Amino acid sequence: MVRLFYPLLVLAVAFASPATARILTGSARVVDGDSLSVAGLSVRLFGIDAPELSQQCNRDNKSWACGLQAKTQLEALTNGQLVRCERKSMDAYGRAVSVCRVGDLDLGKAMVSRGWAVAFTQYSTIYEADEAAARNAQLGLWDSKFEVPQAYRERRKTEEVQGFSAPPRVVRRTNSSSPGGCVIKGNRNRRGQWIYHLPGMPYYDQTRAEEMFCSEADAQAAGYRRAIVQ
Template sequence: MKKFIFAIFISTVVLSACTEETSTKTIENEDIEGLISSTLENAEKYDVSRFEEFELENVIDGDTIRIKYNGSSEKVRFLLVDTPETNHETLGVQPYGPQAKEFTKQLLAGQDTVYLEFDVSYRDKYKRLLAYIYTKEGISVQEQLLQHGLARVAYIYAPNTKHVDWFKSIQKTARQSTIGIWSVEDYVTNRGYDKDAYYATTDKNKDVKKTENDKSITNNNSCVIKGNINSKGNKIYHMLGQRDYDNTIAEEMFCTEEEAEAAGFLPAKQ
């Protein structure tokens, strides 16, 4: 069942990429749960006995956690990966940032400690600890973020380059599969993530969907009542001439109000 959930997730993301229709909701929390289940069951487990174990305090972001280090509370920045932001003072929330954070949070859920593999240099210019992160079971957090399209390989600064070739090979596979951050062309850049490119593409896809929807109406102009299910799950139907008619994307089309109401749809108020 877990493998089936994972297969559905991958198929959904690939299909959305093929049809050039992408949304920040491509990966929902229930998808993350499925990915976590699959990861716990199928991910490669590494020997962590040679690494250092520390008390985990909390997850700050997709690529940052807080641990207890030599009696002090310290931030740990994941080496060689970068996830989209969730609470940046200038960049704000970036698409797939919340999903990356949720993935890391769920992968580390129930873990009171984590294992850190240090490279040559222990800290960055912000005095944060730098490390490769592993769960008690030996799962590499960086590997899984890259594998599921929730992070890019970045901040490659010598001498901390021990796993760069490994990470790049994982990223290459995710990119070729156009999953997660790679599902929208030009969203990932050498400098980070381009929200403008992301929303330009997704807005374009919305326009394409609306055009196709309008063509469907034209081809069947006797049935022009649009049935739409809103974000709250309410079924609403819209008549020609109503305020939101042109901007409404129909899940179903009806020929009469009676037909719409029989299907459980209620009339729009305006």
Template sequence: MLRWIGAIILVATPAFAGDALTGPVKVLDGDTLELQGRLVDLYGIDAPEAEQVCAMADESRYRCGQKAAAALRERIGTTSVSCLPQGGATQDRLTAVCHLGETDLSAWMVVHGHAIALRDGMGGYLAKQTHAWGRRVGLWAGVFDEPASWRRARLRAEPATGVKP
């Protein structure tokens, strides 16, 4: 009887808990992919949002979120990506280390200045960010709000959409 219960639990356990997902992806933004119908957040990084605007050193403005997504889209092309979930997965969304061949896509985004490393230091991306900052590439070539700060400011600025009595 216990064997049957164990077998039922194994069958009922979602496969997303730690299994790698591989296949073609759709780039949704600079740190989010769609793979096999699921949203995949690239592990250890945060990229500007699609609507986010940044400034170059000469003060010219550009849509850094769109640029980050375009860079990731161009890097991946039509090649299959392999993503290994890092915990915290739900039925529809997960955080994963994703590779294009041998290339860690999170590291690639940080090295090229299209995303920032999360401060928890996971994945070794902070050292790569320091290198990108030193070379003044991507976001580091100008001035930008950290994506999380930009999102918070945008939420505070949006008016409430409550129902009037």
């Protein structure tokens, strides 16, 4: 019995479905700025969030297709290259959430550090420092006013349900320095909550500001709520 079972087990492992494989290797077809198809499997880059294909950003009061540009940037990184992805999990859409590389280049890190995606801190903080560097250097998206991709998706979903257009909730995440003496820190936590912190509040010093506000009214108008002090 053992002699018959063992070869069958080897064959089962050897011909495992790509959907169950932990390592995927092959050429890539880019879908958008944070997703692609590798070895016939849909892949979502781990730890980053890029603009949706339909998303527009604003530079010098002119709209531009930042979602399409993010896709173009990822295509440039993968074009004609062998892509190797290490799957971490599967998402609700059946995509393999993965860290993908071309040689030694981490594609997620490259997209964030060049300003074409933001760190998806709701799931990982691995690329936070890369986002901060891109933001401070005003690279890619950071040279524009833009809506954080997840906020864009949430707004569009709300519009579909309610049947009318809603204004963008956040139009830019500024750097963490305080412009013109504005000291109120706006931050999005890992639960997806938009919270602002005043000087003297617990965690104020530890909070990484994604936007700075001069008044609580400004913070609330942008969709943030005051941090709860216990």
